[in-house]
Amino acid sequence: MNIRNRLKERFAQRSxxxxxxxxxxxxxxxxxxxxxxxxxxAVAGAVGLGFFLACIPIPIQMxxxxxxxxxxxxxxxxxxxxxxxxxxxxxVPLMVLAYSTGCLILRLDSAFVFSNFEPTTEWxxxxxxxxxxxxxxxxxxxxxxxxxxxxxxxxxxWRFNLLKARRxxxxxxxx
Numbered sequence: 001m002n003i004r005n006r007l008k009e010r011f012a013q014r015s016x017x018x019x020x021x022x023x024x025x026x027x028x029x030x031x032x033x034x035x036x037x038x039x040x041x042a043v044a045g046a047v048g049l050g051f052f053l054a055c056i057p058i059p060i061q062m063x064x065x066x067x068x069x070x071x072x073x074x075x076x077x078x079x080x081x082x083x084x085x086x087x088x089x090x091x092v093p094l095m096v097l098a099y100s101t102g103c104l105i106l107r108l109d110s111a112f113v114f115s116n117f118e119p120t121t122e123w124x125x126x127x128x129x130x131x132x133x134x135x136x137x138x139x140x141x142x143x144x145x146x147x148x149x150x151x152x153x154x155x156x157x158w159r160f161n162l163l164k165a166r167r168x169x170x171x172x173x174x175x
Contacts, residue, residue: 035069035076040158045074048151050082055143057095057135061086082150094142099131102138 035042049068053061061083069079086094103109116123 035073038075038078040155042073042075043078044151044154044158045072046076046078047082047154048147049074050079051085051150052143052147053079054083054086055094055098055139055146057098057139095135095139098138098142099135100138101142102134102136105137105141106134108134 046069049072050065053065053068056064058064062080065079065083066076069076
């Protein structure tokens with residue numbers, strides 16, 4: 001084989017490898033161990049992350065869940081499912097709770113927003129100036145609390161279930 005053919009073959013292999021590596025960058029993240037694994041820590045972390053993201057007052061929580069789950073190496077499907085606790089039915093109570101919590105932390109009067117309601121764009125714009133800081137603060141605090149409670153609840157329930165299964169095995173005479 002002459003040098004020209006060897007160089008062509010070598011260049012073709014390198015070019016094909018570069019193209020597949022450029023296209024497969026997401027595949028590397030999706031093949032990480034915990035992203036598709038239903039282990040105790042992967043699921044508990046996913047529930048905690050999903051609950052935290054569900055409390056953030058933006059409409060694209062599931063799109064944020066994908067890179068966050070990949071970065072934190074927790075179960076992707078469980079993270080996306082856990083963000084569904086904020087849905088059209090629960091969104092208003094969650095945001096009222098977050099706003100009230102933010103007002104409590106920042107020591108502001110929360111009754112100001114709920115008075116003099118007018119369905120005009122000027123009223124919404126004026127209210128947004130007063131609401132955004134307590135809402136974001138309360139959302140982050142409520143999200144952190146919900147995430148921690150979800151994480152530790154899953155760990156506790158998982159352990160409880162394992163101990164119960166072990167106890168049942170011992171009672172039945174199997175090891």
